[in-house]
Amino acid sequence: MIRKLTKRTIDTISPVEKPTIFYDSDLTGFCVKVLPSGIKRWCVEYRSGAGGRSVGKTRMVLGSTSAMTPDQARLAAKSTLAAVALGQDPARKRSTERAMPTFADFGERYLSEEAETKLKPRTVVNYRFYLRKHAAPLLGTRKLDALDSAERDNPSRDITGF
Template sequence: MKLTKRATDAIVPGDQLVYFFDTDLPGFFLRVRPTGAKTWGLQYRAGSGRGAVKKRIIIAAFGKVTPDEARAAAKRLLADVTHGDDPAAQKAAKAKEMTVAGLIDLYEEEGCFVQWGVRQGEPMKERTKATRSLGFVTTWFRCWAKSVSPRSVLAISSDSCAT
């Protein structure tokens, strides 16, 4: 069936998870859970040929975007797949990237040592550590904002953030 607003509103959840695939756009689907939750998604093959692994990526929850918006997003994802990208792998890699909290923890574990003076090499005192951690994160965000463009993500190191 063509996944239109009228058709998707008429779908009633069943006893198990069901995928409704669109007849116009290959791989575009609406997932309906027994709880009634509906989600737009795309199924594609990562690689070439029938031996390539089938993957699914969720586009958005039903109601957050219209069927036409979800279909347009699926077309963009299929275009990326055609160019050799793997959107599901990219989404998984992004989820594994370091968070700000992880960055602060790493700094506190490896970077919070006195750098000069009589106490060189010793751990910083808690108050100093808190102040420096906040300053480190502020500097990191300032450098990040200057060095990242929408089309590229640059590796940020202490050398590239010198101000």
């Protein structure tokens, strides 16, 4: 269904039997998805790349209707569609960012998959201790792609403990 998505319009949408999409009449690709449970989510649909209709649509959830106003969701949809027009794929970017491991996860994975097979057991124990005691408290929750050489050069964020 196509209609202007406003607060009043969203509030009047009754529960549905199966997931249903309601499209906005003003902004192409902007929509609200209503689930049988009653949850309503703002979404934006687009076709990435230069494939036109030969490329499938991507539907990206922007947020819940209870967390975002229609104006906020419309603004987010416009910026997403603008990024698509510039050749980006916001949904792929979001999933890549979410899949990126944290420093602590990467360190533990390195120790279990690489270090344990190539180093002496006591060395691995020491490395694991250094990781958990010194590095993880400072950098553990940071994503790997967010780390740069500034962490090494900044003395107030010394990760070696020395």
